Amino acid sequence: MKNLTRRELIAATAAAGASTLLDASSFAAQQQPGSLTSVVEIPMPSLPEKLTATEAVGIKRATHEAHLKLWQGYAKKTNEIRKALAELTADSSKANQVYSLIRSLKVEYSFAYQGLINHNIYFDTLGGSGGPPTGKASDLIRAGFGSHQVWAEDFKSSGIAARGWVFLAYDHAEKRLFNYVGDSQNTYPLWNHTCILAMDVYEHAYFMDFAEKRAAYIDAYMKVIDWQAVNARLAAAI
Numbered sequence: 001m002k003n004l005t006r007r008e009l010i011a012a013t014a015a016a017g018a019s020t021l022l023d024a025s026s027f028a029a030q031q032q033p034g035s036l037t038s039v040v041e042i043p044m045p046s047l048p049e050k051l052t053a054t055e056a057v058g059i060k061r062a063t064h065e066a067h068l069k070l071w072q073g074y075a076k077k078t079n080e081i082r083k084a085l086a087e088l089t090a091d092s093s094k095a096n097q098v099y100s101l102i103r104s105l106k107v108e109y110s111f112a113y114q115g116l117i118n119h120n121i122y123f124d125t126l127g128g129s130g131g132p133p134t135g136k137a138s139d140l141i142r143a144g145f146g147s148h149q150v151w152a153e154d155f156k157s158s159g160i161a162a163r164g165w166v167f168l169a170y171d172h173a174e175k176r177l178f179n180y181v182g183d184s185q186n187t188y189p190l191w192n193h194t195c196i197l198a199m200d201v202y203e204h205a206y207f208m209d210f211a212e213k214r215a216a217y218i219d220a221y222m223k224v225i226d227w228q229a230v231n232a233r234l235a236a237a238i
């Protein structure tokens with residue numbers, strides 16, 4: 001099967017109506033029938049400067065630095081699976097729901113990419129000055145939960161009940177906010193929602209600072225939510 005040049009790759013992608021093409025040549029992907037027409041390589045994440053604000057509430061720099069390695073791991077694995085998918089020639093006769101290469105790649109792609117997205121939101125919305133919700137997020141929280149206090153108690157309770165994440169997400173159909181739980185990186189997102197705040201409650205997010213006291217970590221976390229960043233995500237979504 002022919003390997004496309006970068007120029008041919010760009011032309012093919014444009015013809016297919018793709019909106020982006022980032023450094024497809026870096027992976028030298030073999031373009032074959034059934035494979036992706038482009039590979040978008042995600043750059044490695046880095047810690048935002050504003051995270052220094054979390055020191056005051058007991059979430060230490062060392063925790064963030066260890067956490068960064070996991071965050072970057074999701075980016076690396078997302079890139080690796082994208083490359084593998086680009087090099088894969090889809091063959092329906094080999095696909096199998098018990099085990100097949102395409103099944104493994106698609107399932108783990110969901111875990112890796114959603115893991116990256118979750119951490120992008122977590123680190124983007126952390127490191128603020130705390131206080132109650134502000135702006136449009138405040139309005140929607142009041143409309144959806146009745147008060148900031150009711151929302152906060154639901155958010156904290158969800159964080160104790162979850163095995164991995166709590167997501168504050170905007171439901172585009174019902175035009176309201178809701179606190180969702182996640183037990184792993186790729187559970188349980190719903191279509192037609194935009195996540196505007198993600199709290200990591202995996203042990204790696206707090207064990208070095210709070211040991212098994214997850215509730216204390218959540219109390220600390222909620223004092224340094226960056227509501228400006230949350231509102232920026234909300235504004236982009238609605």
Ligand SMILES: [Fe+2]
Binds near residue numbers: 067119202204
């Ligand atoms: Fe994490």
